[in-house]
Amino acid sequence: MTEHSVAPRATAELERPGAAQDALYWLRDVLGTVAPRNPVNRRLGERRYRLELLAELCDRDTFLLVTSWLGSEAVPAIKSKQAYADDLRLWASVARELGGHERFFIGAITPGIIETWTKTQKAQGKAPRTINRRLSVLTALSEYAKWKTKDQSIASPVTKYDRPRVDPRDETTATPILEVPEFQAVVNAAHTARQALVPVLIYTLAGRVTECCTAQLHHLKDVNGVRKLDLSRKGGKGRSWPLPERLCDLIDVATAGRTEGALLLDDTGRDMDRHAVDRLLNRLGKEAGVLPGRDLTPHVLRASKLTHMHDASVPVHEIQEYADHAAIETTLRYIRRRDDSARKARHAAAAVAVYDRLVDRFVPPSPSA
Numbered sequence: 539m540t541e542h543s544v545a546p547r548a549t550a551e552l553e554r555p556g557a558a559q560d561a562l563y564w565l566r567d568v569l570g571t572v573a574p575r576n577p578v579n580r581r582l583g584e585r586r587y588r589l590e591l592l593a594e595l596c597d598r599d600t601f602l603l604v605t606s607w608l609g610s611e612a613v614p615a616i617k618s619k620q621a622y623a624d625d626l627r628l629w630a631s632v633a634r635e636l637g638g639h640e641r642f643f644i645g646a647i648t649p650g651i652i653e654t655w656t657k658t659q660k661a662q663g664k665a666p667r668t669i670n671r672r673l674s675v676l677t678a679l680s681e682y683a684k685w686k687t688k689d690q691s692i693a694s695p696v697t698k699y700d701r702p703r704v705d706p707r708d709e710t711t712a713t714p715i716l717e718v719p720e721f722q723a724v725v726n727a728a729h730t731a732r733q734a735l736v737p738v739l740i741y742t743l744a745g746r747v748t749e750c751c752t753a754q755l756h757h758l759k760d761v762n763g764v765r766k767l768d769l770s771r772k773g774g775k776g777r778s779w780p781l782p783e784r785l786c787d788l789i790d791v792a793t794a795g796r797t798e799g800a801l802l803l804d805d806t807g808r809d810m811d812r813h814a815v816d817r818l819l820n821r822l823g824k825e826a827g828v829l830p831g832r833d834l835t836p837h838v839l840r841a842s843k844l845t846h847m848h849d850a851s852v853p854v855h856e857i858q859e860y861a862d863h864a865a866i867e868t869t870l871r872y873i874r875r876r877d878d879s880a881r882k883a884r885h886a887a888a889a890v891a892v893y894d895r896l897v898d899r900f901v902p903p904s905p906s907a
Contacts, residue, residue, distance in 0.1 A: 565589055565609045568616055569623050577631065588623040595630035597641040607682045617748060625675040644683050647676060649695045656700050666702040673701060713872075714829055716842040723826035724819075724834065730805055731792040736818055739802070740836050742785055743769065744843040744861050747812045747836035753801040755793060767801075777862065812836075841872050848873040 569588040576583060593601050604626060608619045630642035636651045652673070659669050673696045680694040716724070721741060728734035740750055749769055757768040758781075765786050767779045781789075789801070800809040804818070815836060823834025840861075847857050858869040 561609065562589065562605065565605055569608065569620055572624065574627070588620065588627075591627055592623060595627060595642050597643045600641070600643045603644070603683055603686060604679070606686060607679060610682075612678070612682055617746075621671075622675050622678075625672050626679070628672065629676060644680065644692060647695050649697070649700075652676075652695050652700050656702070660702065666704045670701050670704055713835075713837050713841045714832060715845050716828055716834075716838060718846060720826070720828040721839070721842060723828060724822050727822045727825040731788060732803055732805055733818060733822070735788055735792040736802060736810070736815055737822065737839055738785060738788060740815075740839045741843050742782070743767075743779060744840045744847075745769070745836075746840065747815050750836075751800070751802060751809075751811055751815065755796055755798055755801055757801070758789070844869070844872045 566587050566589040571585040572588050572591070573582040573585045574591060575581065589605070592604055596604060607613065608623060613619050613622055626642070629647055632651065632655055633639045633642050633646035636654060637646055637648065639646045656669060656673075677694040677696050680692055684690065684692040721737070724737050725734055728737070736750075739745065740747065743750070753767060753769060759766050759768065761778075765781050767781055769777045769779050792803075793801070802810040802815070804810050804814055808814075810818075816833070819834045819836065819839075823829055826834075828834060829838070844857055844861055847860065848854070854866065854869060854873070857873070858866050861869060861872075863869045
């Protein structure tokens with residue numbers, strides 16, 4: 539697949555009526571909007587549809603391939619579709635800057651460009667996980683293009699030698715965990731039932747923010763005397779969640795007799811999206827005095843709940859099922875740090891038995907000795 543010059547695909551082109559445009563309408567809405575940053579002055583511009591930006595950045599063949607890829611089950615989660623679209627916009631700018639290509643196309647990013655880009659990212663102090671994620675987007679797109687076009691000559695420009703090593707035990711970039719008293723302080727900082735429902739719901743379900751924001755009141759059902767919430771989890775997986783009675787009581791107060799609309803509303807009555815949830819949790823976290831210098835995010839609540847389950851000796855496979863993780867390795871990322879800490883404490887305490895009496899002449903014996 540080679541680059542060729544095509545006219546920009548303007549907004550109007552994406553809005554032409556007709557059944558053939560339905561898929562583009564759907565994908566446009568799924569990808570949502572973003573405010574692109576001016577590369578010169580770094581200021582944010584007006585919000586635009588990600589799909590329209592991709593249409594302007596890619597040549598026609600590549601645009602059609604990208605829409606096929608992002609709209610397929612190869613990228614099942616909505617947040618992943620949006621993140622991949624943003625990463626492709628980044629690669630389009632890299633292709634323009636380092637390769638001189640006005641339009642992004644399969645093959646525009648060469649191994650030489652990858653080598654230069656990765657070195658630049660490392661020099662700027664970018665996290666290895668971030669670099670790897672963006673490299674993975676190119677690899678995934680290349681693999682899809684090879685399958686879709688049946689062109690066996692298509693290969694990813696990324697090799698294993700381009701990827702920086704990621705330490706799976708690196709705690710400096712890991713999601714922080716709230717201890718139980720800290721989470722209680724967050725709930726206590728809420729001023730209204732609607733505010734309290736946000737952290738309580740996310741924590742109880744170990745839910746992702748998009749799952750909780752898209753939950754509607756008609757998803758609440760009584761089944762044999764038990765109230766359940768039909769939840770659409772990552773990848774479109776449908777789950778029916780039995781809700782504890784106390785959470786149901788809070789929902790009843792927060793919804794104030796409503797039978798339709800979103801489950802989560804702010805205090806002005808507007809539906810809460812992920813940005814509104816982030817703002818609320820950040821405020822509650824600051825008022826509660828937790829995570830100094832860091833933001834309280836929905837992912838912190840999710841990780842906290844899963845870790846608290848592990849602390850309560852819940853088997854790992856049950857935690858995996860509760861979190862809806864496809865791979866056990868993902869679950870272990872949440873709880874391994876607790877295991878590491880416990881193991882380190884046991885090994886350090888065992889060392890004391892080797893030298894305990896030998897240091898009595900320097901320090902008084904411990905009261906428990």
